[in-house]
Amino acid sequence: MGETRYLCRALDIGEGEAKGFGPIDGARRKVILVRRGGVLRGWLDACPHYSTGTPMAWKTDGYLNGERTHLTCHSHGALFEIETGECVLGPCLGQRLTAVAISVSEEGDVFVALPVEEKSKSDN
Numbered sequence: 001m002g003e004t005r006y007l008c009r010a011l012d013i014g015e016g017e018a019k020g021f022g023p024i025d026g027a028r029r030k031v032i033l034v035r036r037g038g039v040l041r042g043w044l045d046a047c048p049h050y051s052t053g054t055p056m057a058w059k060t061d062g063y064l065n066g067e068r069t070h071l072t073c074h075s076h077g078a079l080f081e082i083e084t085g086e087c088v089l090g091p092c093l094g095q096r097l098t099a100v101a102i103s104v105s106e107e108g109d110v111f112v113a114l115p116v117e118e119k120s121k122s123d124n
């Protein structure tokens with residue numbers, strides 16, 4: 001991994017939690033960190049329903065549905081698999097969130113790879 005930017009301590013994201021960071025270094029959208037099954041993943045806070053990539057949370061860090069089983073876009077209720085980013089319900093069915101490359105150091109610090117890659121709907 002090339003240049004990176006520190007986000008947080010891995011322990012800051014508990015099981016079944018999601019938090020947003022940024023936007024980082026000129027990116028238009030935040031990075032979502034979410035943990036499920038002990039695995040920490042990074043997704044761009046950009047719903048693929050519109051090519052501009054709509055921010056998804058309804059309040060600060062409000063990225064999960066009520067059951068905390070899926071990431072959700074609160075604009076029109078799309079649900080996304082936490083593991084794959086695939087939309088499984090809603091107007092962007094079958095489309096995916098953009099994965100963001102992260103790494104966790106031996107000391108438990110989480111870093112995001114730069115630049116944060118943003119894809120438009122037409123890139124999918």
Ligand code: FES
Pocket residue numbers: 047048049050054073074075076077078090091092
């Ligand atoms: S903008 Fe996300 S579901 Fe419509």
